[in-house]
Amino acid sequence: MIIGKVVGTVICTRKNDNLIGSKFMIIEPLVKMGDEKSRIVAVDPVGAGNNDIVLVAQGSAARVGCGNQDSPVDACIVGIVDDPQKIVIMD
Amino acid sequence: MIIGKVVGTVICTRKNDNLIGSKFMIIEPLVKMGDEKSRIVAVDPVGAGNNDIVLVAQGSAARVGCGNQDSPVDACIVGIVDDPQKIVIMD
Amino acid sequence: MIIGKVVGTVICTRKNDNLIGSKFMIIEPLVKMGDEKSRIVAVDPVGAGNNDIVLVAQGSAARVGCGNQDSPVDACIVGIVDDPQKIVIMD
Amino acid sequence: MIIGKVVGTVICTRKNDNLIGSKFMIIEPLVKMGDEKSRIVAVDPVGAGNNDIVLVAQGSAARVGCGNQDSPVDACIVGIVDDPQKIVIMD
Amino acid sequence: MIIGKVVGTVICTRKNDNLIGSKFMIIEPLVKMGDEKSRIVAVDPVGAGNNDIVLVAQGSAARVGCGNQDSPVDACIVGIVDDPQKIVIMD
Structure with a gap:
């Protein structure tokens, strides 16, 4: 998995029937989990x-x-890090 | 998923039998969703x-x-963003 | 999918039994579909x-x-673009 | 597979029900197995x-x-290299 | 698939039960099939x-x-190129 920030949304009027009702969020990976070309669109079943x-x-x-x-779908939000302090990196 | 622009098409006369009737579109990812080497070919069941x-x-x-x-197939168009204004990025 | 050029072949005498009879082609992606480090080996059931x-x-x-x-196998030729003119890119 | 170092952890309070009880570790690939943008999050069933x-x-x-x-989940720790000396690279 | 060279091995004492008995080889892709950050670990059922x-x-x-x-496992050796001369690249 990667950790990223929800930076936007996209709406598709015409789409695959199995996507009706899905929310599409644009995700920007954290700086060490992707570069500036790595944004993806993920569905969001967790709100x-x-x-x-x-x-x-x-x-x-x-x-x-x-x-x-x-x-x-090939990307899905599976958890929310309520507080970024919950990401602990050792030095 | 990624968001991209349909920039071309490709026609294959000889192909796998299960691809007969499929339309192949050349997709260029949006600038933040891939680099200039990231074009892919996707089938297009949504028109x-x-x-x-x-x-x-x-x-x-x-x-x-x-x-x-x-x-x-390993890439498929699953939605159309009728109006690029429907892509909302926060700053 | 990607579009590429068949630039070579490779022969493996010792291999997984389910690969016996498979032809392995070395594929170089088109310049906008990969960089100079992106060659892959694909099986070729379409000749x-x-x-x-x-x-x-x-x-x-x-x-x-x-x-x-x-x-x-993780890569397979599924179509042949008999005439590169069949790849149409809009400007 | 890749070899990496556990460099951190992340806690998600709200998450997919099937992730309850899973430990999420932040993995940094070894220098030859990824670049400085390649950190991933993996579940850890091996302790x-x-x-x-x-x-x-x-x-x-x-x-x-x-x-x-x-x-x-799309990444999982499947083994622990107790002693980094167990990674033998030939020159 | 990619072609690579076996450049090392790694031993994991603690691992998933279904990996017991598996040999883990460190693979360096050929120069045109990956960069200097693309080494992977593959299991080796072909010896x-x-x-x-x-x-x-x-x-x-x-x-x-x-x-x-x-x-x-996400990478597996499926063939051995006994003689590198068996890799034919056209110019």
Whole structure:
């Protein structure tokens, strides 16, 4: 998984039927978890909001995360880091 | 998923039988979602056109998106952003 | 998928039993679909030849493409672009 | 797989139900197995601790590694290199 | 797949039960198949040795390659290029 920040949203009117009702959030990985070209779009079944720091699973795990194997998604928010202080890095 | 622009098409006469009838679109990721070497080819079951801004799922999700588990695809357009204004990035 | 050029071949005498009879082609992605470090090896069930421009599926789609779920492959040629003019990029 | 060092932890209060009880470790790949932007978060079913050098599997293998196909994870610690001397590189 | 050289080994005493008995080889991709940060660890069910040039499958194909769907691996040696002369690149 990667940790990233919710920096935006995107709305698609025309989309795959299994995406109806899904919220699409634009995620920017933390600076050590991706470069400035690594933003992705993830579905959000856990109710994250703008600027939240979130845990994102990618690949087939995304379908597991959104609870619908028929949903064509490759990235899903699976947790919210309520307080960035909960990310502890040792030096 | 990534958001990208449909910048071209490619036609293959000889191909896997399960790709007959599929449209192949060349996708260029938005500038923050890939570099200048990140173009991919995605199948298009949702009817996107040239210059459309689209949502693309990759990996095993692509087969889910095109509705055919026998189709050997690893990228699929799953939504169309009709109006790029629908992409909201916070500052 | 990516579009690439068949630039070589590789032969393995000792290999997984489910790869016996498979042809391994070395693929160089088109310049906008990978950098100079992005060559991959793909199996070729569609009969591509040297210098052909091909469509390559990666990941679990490769096993779908070669028609054998027991074949341990992660890249497969799924189409041949007989004429590079068939790749249309808009400006 | 990659070899990396456990450099931190992250705690998510709100998360997917199938992640309850999982420990999330921040992994920094060894210098030749990733760059300074390649940190990932992996679940830890084998009991690694801070500064441990670990073997991490990514993709669908992560769900196999944590023993729960319903767990939306894409990276999992699958082994601990108790002694870094056990990594032998030839010159 | 990628072609790489076996440049080392790693031993994990504590590991997932389904990895007991597996040999872990450190693979350095050929210069055009990865950069100096792209080393990976692959299991070796085909009996490769140090300095061997090997074909490596990644992702879910690795579990197919090692013949055990319960093995949490994401990279597997699936062939040995006994003679590097067997890699033919056209100019």
